[in-house]
Every structure is written in C-alpha cells, then in structure tokens.
Amino acid sequence: MNRNAAFASALAAVLTTAVSLAQTTAAPAAAAPAAAAAVAPQAIPAKIAIIEYEQVAAATNEGQRLLQELQTKYTPQKTKLDALAAEIDSLQKQLQAAPATMTDEERASRARAIDTKQKQYQRDGDDATTAYNADVQDAIGKVAQKLGPVVMKYVQQNGYTMLLDNNGQQQGGLTLMWAVGGIDISQAIVDAYNASSGVAAPPPSAPSATRPRPTAPATKPGPSK
Template structure:
C-alpha cells in the first residue's frame, strides 16, 4: 500500500507541472486556445488617391462657335434687320431734331421752342422703349437658338470626355458667387476639339467666309444722343 501511495504521489508530481505549463501557454496565446485553424485577418489596405484629369468647356460659347450655332445666330440677326433699320432711322431723326434745336436762333418764339423740345422728348422716349423691347426680344431669340444647339452638344461632349480618359468635366460658364469665380480647378480646355467633333457629326457646313460673325449679345439698335 505504501508503494501504491508513493507511485500516485510521483505521478501527481509529474502531471501537475505539465498541466500548469499547458495553462500558462494557453493564456499567453489566446488564438491557440480557441481555434488554431483560424488565420489572422489581413490588414486593411489604405486607398490610393487617383489623379484627376479635368476637362473644361463653356457650353454656350462652344455651341455658338459650331457651324450650326453660327447659322442660327445669322438667322436671328437677319430676322431683326428690319427692326434695326427702323431704330436707326428713328435715331437719325432724333439727331436731326437735336441739331435743329441747338442751332435755333435766339429770337425763336418760346412756344415754338417748347414744341420742338416736346417733340424731341417724345421721339427719344419712343426710341428707348422700342430699343429696349427689340433688345430683349433679340437676346431671348439668341438664347433659344443657342440653347437648342447646346442640348445636342451634350452627347458629343460626353463621348469626347470618355474616349480621352477625363475623370471630371467642368462647365466654365463664368458665373460668380460672392465675388469669387466658381471655376477654380486647373484643367484642359476642350472647346476646339468639341467644336470640330460636333461639326463633323452634324454635317452642317460652315457659313460663307464673307458673312460677318454675328454677336450674341449685341442688340439691333443704336443709341441716339440725348438733348441737353
């Protein structure tokens, strides 16, 4: 019996340190104590910033520069030629009345002088009304004509941007907010390339070289001198 007790004590002395060592190892390595087959999660990869390739365009100017846009502007200008001629004639009449009033003799009766002044004032006010109406109508027709071309210009612009690897398209329309221009990023002006591409796809021939290039903002009117 003493041999049995001694053997049990010896076995206990051997097993206990091994068990303690296993517990210590498991505590220092939690992964092995749970699931050794589980691999560590890969470290997240930091995103890399891709350089932007920016294209710049001003839709209205490009639309007006196309062959179709130039023809549309010429049609608007032709439409308002009669009104411009009438305003030019009224401006010449006002100029003549002003010169006659300024060169009138000093002994001109007051009632006749007053009549001339009233006539001149009526003509000037008529001119201002007619010129303002014509200018507003002219500019509205120009915006409508250019707007129609600009709408058809969109697909051509997007196709060019995609084919040439641009990542951003900015419309440099010149609008300002708080005194600062909204367009700030550097980029490549693609206006000429888009005009050429649109002309090729539209099939509209260029206007005759002798035809003057119409202005989008100029109203068909001249300003007469005001009487002093």
Template sequence: MNRRHVALLSAGMLSVVFAASAVAQTASPTAPEPTSPAAAAVKPEAIPAKVALVAFEQAVFATNEGQRAVQEVQKKFEPQQTKIQAQAAEVDSLKKQLQAATTISDEERASRVKTIDTKEKALNRDGEDASAAYQQELQEAYSKVAAKVADVMRKYVQTSGFTLLLDVSGQTSSVMWAAQQTDITRAVVDAYNTSSGVAAPPPSAPGAGRPATTQRTTPRSTTPAAPKK
C-alpha cells in the first residue's frame, strides 16, 4: 500500500465521485406529462419563470436518514479498516528494520525484500477490495435515500410554484451565478427530515469505518454547496 493510501486511511477522509445516477437525473422536474388527450392538445406558451437550484447529492447525504446510512456503512467497515491499518504498520516496521540492518548478508537482505514485497502487495490488494466494497455499499445506501428525497423535492418544488429546477451538485454545473435565495437545498433537506421522521444521528468518531481507497468513494460534502459565482 503506498503512502497516499495510508494517509487517507489515517485521516479518515471520505470522498467519492458518484456518476450521475438515475435518481439524481430525475430529481429535476420535467414538463408535466399529458394526462388526457385534451391536455396533450394544449398549445405550449411562455409563462413567468421561477427557477430554483438544488445540490441534490449533497442534500441526500445531509438528511438525517442519509447521515445515518453513511454511519452504518462506516461501522460495517471498521474491522476492515483496523486490519488494513495493522498491515500498513507491519510493512512500515519491516521497511524500517531493513533500512537499519547494515550488517546483514545479501541473501538475508534479498529475503527480507521479498517478504516486504509480498506483504505490500497483499496490503494493496486488501485495500482495493475494501475500497470497492465500501463504494458499492455506499452507492446502494445513497440510491435508497435519494429515491425518497427526490419525491419530497418534487412535491416541494411544485407546491412552491417553481417552473424550473436545476441540479448544481456536479462539479461541471453550467450555472455560473445565482441569487442565494434560489438555492432550495437546505429547504429540501428540512422538508425531508420532517416527512421522514428520522432523528439526527449522533456524530461519528473521526475516521471510523473508512477503509483506504484509491479513488473518491463518498459524497463530496454533506453540506449543500453554494451555487458557483
């Protein structure tokens, strides 16, 4: 396991890049679907626009239920994290011992190098496996909560009279500037917490249950991001 893996593990950093999920993509309301032949015949016309922005991914994980789901996944992976930390410590110790051993034979040195290489490969493999499993479970947890948040968000947008909703959770959002009051992310989180009845979970211990990872595997933030300016 390289130094970056160990650093991420020790710091307990949570990071992930979620590809645009079907739930996130359907979070923004589209034009109303015709419910009858008469509705289908209505001529489209311009109406006063009332636009809202939402950081959907961040909203999902900022809800009480989303935070609880993340904590549950973290707790499940605590044993793997402990194991990987122990493996990393062993490899570091063996490397330091080898560096300090200035009087050993070439044969002994070659044997130690081989042992370190074998253990380091196992460490990398275990870290990658844990990372993949962690990412998969986190994505599944996200999808379950996101489906319900999307329903609440859609109702909130409709009852509030918005005519267009833009998702700005992606780093490549085309929104360059927006008035702060158009961001309904916090309002959606509050509306969902009220409807779900799920209490806020207790704070998790720093770094708990977060396996080493070679890629970003958790939400960018649990705090709604402000629109780009």
C-alpha cells in the first residue's frame, strides 16, 4: 500500500467514526413524529488535526534508517557520476585551451567525444535518480502503511473529528482546505510511532527527513564549443 492509500484508509476510518457520532446525536430527532416542525441544524464542534503524512513516515527512526541505507546503496553510482562529470570538465578545458594549430578534424573529433560523454552523464544520472526515487517511495510507503494504526489511535484518543494531510496539494490528493485552529500532530505521531516500533534512532550522520537524491556536480558540464 502506498502513502496515499494508507492515508485514505486512515481518513476513511476517521470519517466513519465522525459519521457514527453524528448519527447517534441525531437519533432522537429521527424518532420524532413526521409532523413535527423541522429542527434547526446545530453545529457540532470540530477538532481538526493536521499531518504531513509522508514527511512523518520519513522522520521516524525506521524511516531515517531506511533512507540512510539507500544513501549508502547509491553512493557508488554518485561516485561514478562525479568522476564522469570531472572527466567531461577536463576534456572541455583541454579543448578550449587547444592551440590554434589543431586541425578542424581533430577539434570536431574531441567535441564529439565530449558530447557522447555528456549524453552518457545525463542518461546515467536520470536512470540513477529514477531508481533512487522508486526505492525511496517503496521504503517510505512501507513505513506509512505501518504508521496508519498509530495515527488512528492518536486522533481517536485525542478526540479529533477530522484529519487533513498537508501533502495533498503536491501529491494530487486531498488538500488542506482549512487550517484555522488546526493542530499539527506530525511530531506527536513521529514520537508515538518511534515508541511503538522499538526502532532506535540512527547515528547523527543519518540523512534528514526530506528526500535526499544523488547529487550532480555543482557545475553541470555544459555543451562543448
């Protein structure tokens, strides 16, 4: 189950609970005679919880450890890309510093070699990023699936009537429609999950909760001249 599915299940359970409470409250009115005058609707106090679900999953000790493992897994690919970028940069500088006596044929041959390596760099970088992102989604998705029951237990025990995910706009799901008076429970959920999972915090060098990606050199090789 991915993050959106896990959140949808959690939200559905919250809404089911809210509907049941509303129906219980409305039961006496439903039993009234049909001829009775309509009762003016009454506002039911809402207690809104806000959570950044995906970030919470990544911020747990388990999520941090998984991200750290992925960083280690993809270090060789990053090292290889960095080496290729350095080679391209060196070849470009050599071509730019080539003497005027270099033949057009030799200059064109070197330019083609640089272009080939640039395309390889772009292709390998895209492949590594795609694979890395897929592994991150899978890892965080597994944590998010186990996070669901913790979230539901927390919101029910604390009397919340609605749960909104602050990631909705970016993920194409639910959006945060109203946050006035809402209470962000993200850190409380991280703490509750860490306590129930039994997973110890990773070493200080662990990656942050935001998604790390294999990074390219600060100055990406540009087109050869």
